Amino acid sequence: MDLHYTDKQNDFRAEVRSWMADNVPTSPLESFDTQEGFEAHRAWERKLATGNFGMVTWPKEFGGRACTLIEWLIFEEEYFRVGAPGRVNQNGIFLLGPTLMEYGTDEQKAKFIPRMASGDDIWAQAWSEPSAGSDMAAIRTKAIRDGDHYVINGQKTWSTRAAYADWCFGLFRTDPDSKRHRGLSFILLPLDLPGITIRPIPQLNGQTGFAEIFFDDVHVPVENCLAGEGEGWKVAMSTAGFERGLMLRSPARFQATAGRLVELCQQNEKRVSGHVRRKVLDAWMDATAYTLATYQTASRLIAGGKIGSEASLNKIFWSEMDRSMHRTALSILGAKADLMSHAAGADGVGNWLDGYMFSLAGPIYAGSNEIQRNIIAERLLGLPR
Amino acid sequence: MNFTFSEDQLEFKEAVKGFLAGECTPEHLRKMVESGEQFSHARWQQLAEMGLTGILVPEAQGGLGMTEIDFILLAEQCGYAALPEPLVETAAIAVPLLKAIGGQEKTLERVASGSLVVTVADRRDEVVTTPKTDLMVLTFDGQAFRATENTSNFITSESIDPLRPVSLTDYSGAVLMEGDGTQDIWEKHEERASLMAAAGLVGLSQRMVDMSVAYAQERHQFGKPIGSFQAIKHHLASTMVAIEFVRPVLYQAAYEVTAGHCAILHTSHAKLKASEAAMDAAEVAHQVHGAMGYTYEVDLHLWMKKSWVLTATAGDQIYHEDQIDNLVMTGALDVGPAATFS
Ligand SMILES: Cc1cc2nc3c(=O)[nH]c(=O)nc-3n(C[C@H](O)[C@H](O)[C@H](O)COP(=O)(O)OP(=O)(O)OC[C@H]3O[C@@H](n4cnc5c(N)ncnc54)[C@H](O)[C@@H]3O)c2cc1C
Numbered sequence: 001m002d003l004h005y006t007d008k009q010n011d012f013r014a015e016v017r018s019w020m021a022d023n024v025p026t027s028p029l030e031s032f033d034t035q036e037g038f039e040a041h042r043a044w045e046r047k048l049a050t051g052n053f054g055m056v057t058w059p060k061e062f063g064g065r066a067c068t069l070i071e072w073l074i075f076e077e078e079y080f081r082v083g084a085p086g087r088v089n090q091n092g093i094f095l096l097g098p099t100l101m102e103y104g105t106d107e108q109k110a111k112f113i114p115r116m117a118s119g120d121d122i123w124a125q126a127w128s129e130p131s132a133g134s135d136m137a138a139i140r141t142k143a144i145r146d147g148d149h150y151v152i153n154g155q156k157t158w159s160t161r162a163a164y165a166d167w168c169f170g171l172f173r174t175d176p177d178s179k180r181h182r183g184l185s186f187i188l189l190p191l192d193l194p195g196i197t198i199r200p201i202p203q204l205n206g207q208t209g210f211a212e213i214f215f216d217d218v219h220v221p222v223e224n225c226l227a228g229e230g231e232g233w234k235v236a237m238s239t240a241g242f243e244r245g246l247m248l249r250s251p252a253r254f255q256a257t258a259g260r261l262v263e264l265c266q267q268n269e270k271r272v273s274g275h276v277r278r279k280v281l282d283a284w285m286d287a288t289a290y291t292l293a294t295y296q297t298a299s300r301l302i303a304g305g306k307i308g309s310e311a312s313l314n315k316i317f318w319s320e321m322d323r324s325m326h327r328t329a330l331s332i333l334g335a336k337a338d339l340m341s342h343a344a345g346a347d348g349v350g351n352w353l354d355g356y357m358f359s360l361a362g363p364i365y366a367g368s369n370e371i372q373r374n375i376i377a378e379r380l381l382g383l384p385r
Numbered sequence: 386m387n388f389t390f391s392e393d394q395l396e397f398k399e400a401v402k403g404f405l406a407g408e409c410t411p412e413h414l415r416k417m418v419e420s421g422e423q424f425s426h427a428r429w430q431q432l433a434e435m436g437l438t439g440i441l442v443p444e445a446q447g448g449l450g451m452t453e454i455d456f457i458l459l460a461e462q463c464g465y466a467a468l469p470e471p472l473v474e475t476a477a478i479a480v481p482l483l484k485a486i487g488g489q490e491k492t493l494e495r496v497a498s499g500s501l502v503v504t505v506a507d508r509r510d511e512v513v514t515t516p517k518t519d520l521m522v523l524t525f526d527g528q529a530f531r532a533t534e535n536t537s538n539f540i541t542s543e544s545i546d547p548l549r550p551v552s553l554t555d556y557s558g559a560v561l562m563e564g565d566g567t568q569d570i571w572e573k574h575e576e577r578a579s580l581m582a583a584a585g586l587v588g589l590s591q592r593m594v595d596m597s598v599a600y601a602q603e604r605h606q607f608g609k610p611i612g613s614f615q616a617i618k619h620h621l622a623s624t625m626v627a628i629e630f631v632r633p634v635l636y637q638a639a640y641e642v643t644a645g646h647c648a649i650l651h652t653s654h655a656k657l658k659a660s661e662a663a664m665d666a667a668e669v670a671h672q673v674h675g676a677m678g679y680t681y682e683v684d685l686h687l688w689m690k691k692s693w694v695l696t697a698t699a700g701d702q703i704y705h706e707d708q709i710d711n712l713v714m715t716g717a718l719d720v721g722p723a724a725t726f727s
Binding site: 004252255256286291299303377380 | 615
């Protein structure tokens with residue numbers, strides 16, 4: 001065990017810090033759940049790519065820096081330290097990217113990864129359907145082979161970023177007679193193909209964070225299938241592993257929230273009760289614990305380990321921590337907490353309310369926390385189904 | 386940066402785990418309780434023969450010359466087995482203190498050979514729940530005392546944990562250490578005591594989960610193992626989440642203590658969260674066991690009671706919360722990202 005950064009890691013941190021200081025927009029970008037905000041965030045992704053900071057762990061030929069996961073954590077710390085913009089490209093770089101590296105052919109990698117790294121293609125995920133939520137194996141949307149194409153019919157829903165994104169990836173039923181996990185394939189497709197209709201869905205905060213995608217005889221070339229027809233479930237599980245496991249929510253994000261919460265508490269020192277103060281300490285402790293746990297997992301993966309049940313443990317921990325931190329902030333803000341951040345009299349309220357609303361989704365998306373608890377009980381503890 | 390244990394450390398842990406699984410069985414603990422015994426001399430000798438009492442004793446005094454980070458996984462295993470003998474208290478808490486005080490070579494030799502058990506009373510605890518042993522080191526008002534039954538007045542008390550001898554004392558005896566540097570040595574000692582108690586609590590928690598899992602597989606209701614009910618699964622899964630997020634905090638604390646840094650933030654964090662995880666694990670385990678958990682019929686109560694005692698000692702929850710509050714809330718500490726490793 002050695003809990004010191006190497007000189008190389010310290011140099012890397014210094015480089016990121018200085019690049020961020022020169023490049024991070026001075027005022028916050030508009031939300032990426034609006035058309036203008038989406039394009040502003042895309043421009044930021046392009047800027048990151050010019051510094052080869054799009055995804056630092058990727059090989060150099062894909063626009064990365066071949067960094068270790070420890071360096072990725074350092075990058076994220078510097079990123080959140082300065083409050084850099086949210087990653088509109090997250091589905092691509094954190095989820096599809098690693099999946100392509102594991103399962104993609106050389107042609108697929110060359111076709112998709114560089115454009116993903118540069119922000120030219122922004123990706124949406126298309127797993128959920130109206131009757132396939134937690135029960136993802138109930139997917140019905142069909143992709144039936146017709147010569148060198150699949151013909152897709154059906155509906156996906158809750159697809160984050162789909163309202164403005166360029167491409168989507170997800171699971172489709174390529175064997176119409178198959179049941180459950182069998183006969184599913186992992187397919188990538190552009191969202192502007194003929195036969196696709198996208199209907200934005202307003203979220204709790206009124207913005208169109210996700211959308212429904214309708215498919216009506218949509219033709220997709222067979223080479224857009226990843227890892228072979230019928231292998232979709234296996235590939236999807238590995239993507240889900242990245243999502244829950246490590247990449248989706250880097251610890252620095254929560255450390256930044258905890259830091260802001262400590263500040264908010266200090267500013268309101270006089271009116272804060274012992275109970276609330278303890279909640280603030282919990283925020284700091286939990287964000288620290290999550291960070292340490294992630295360094296531990298990263299060290300293990302670097303040493304050749306695989307991500308296992310910690311994926312489910314992590315998902316529960318960060319999502320419930322996030323909700324609790326935001327709720328604590330609201331309790332400190334009192335009556336002001338419910339004012340919209342742009343409204344009269346809302347000075348200093350900041351975006352805690354927005355953050356709280358989003359935190360409510362955390363225990364639901366990326367595999368609900370109930371499903372994660374089932375997984376822990378059955379796979380880690382060995383309790384009977 | 387490499388946050389993993391070495392192969393050697395992991396192998397040592399497995400060896401100790403295996404030893405305790407064979408030599409510190411629930412059946413043996415029950416026998417001890419029935420006969421009113423609180424210390425097995427035979428087992429202590431075996432622990433000494435494995436080198437465990439002298440792990441942190443310098444090689445010159447017959448020890449293994451290792452450090453806190455080498456011991457932390459073993460301390461967890463002592464909790465897992467609910468080991469009644471004060472191995473952690475002697476080998477990982479008293480030994481480093483004696484080393485810091487200096488001039489204690491003879492005592493350290495005897496500890497390594499297994500002929501002397503030493504424990505330290507904790508001034509943070511209102512009630513002294515230190516096991517009564519051959520020799521005790523006590524502190525009071527900036528002085529450290531060496532106290533034995535001949536020099537000091539011990540009043541035997543009784544704790545809810547039937548396997549933990551406790552006594553009250555008037556804090557007297559031969560002065561071991563006073564004056565300059567005393568405070569610093571004592572603070573480091575207290576960090577170490579919090580750390581090791583936290584490790585014990587993590588082990589106790591894990592065992593209570595494991596016991597509950599075993600019970601939930603055996604016990605049937607409504608024609609099924611109760612472990613197939615989602616309510617039971619989710620209770621236990623939540624407990625596992627809590628335990629798994631104490632572990633890295635514990636290991637960082639052990640690392641910082643070993644490095645000789647001021648580790649109070651880390652050790653208090655570990656102790657507070659380990660205590661809460663253990664209290665929760667005990668309640669969940671109790672719930673999973675139904676009425677059985679409310680009896681002496683199953684072994685759970687021994688682990689529960691040890692958890693309560695460790696939670697309340699080596700600084701109670703209020704003490705540790707205060708330490709963290711003092712650092713986090715006062716602006717003394719950088720609380721944002723990029724400040725995790727000093
Ligand atoms: C903000 C947000 C973004 C999202 N983004 C995407 C996206 O980009 N792409 C995409 O494909 N999907 C996305 N989703 C959808 C998400 O994956 C689903 O919401 C999730 O899988 C749960 O499905 P559901 O909403 O249908 O809820 P249901 O499956 O209907 O669940 C409702 C409740 O029942 C519980 N439940 C269900 N089954 C069980 C069980 N077996 N045991 C115990 N409890 C159970 C659930 O835990 C939950 O509490 C997003 C969702 C949100 C909220």
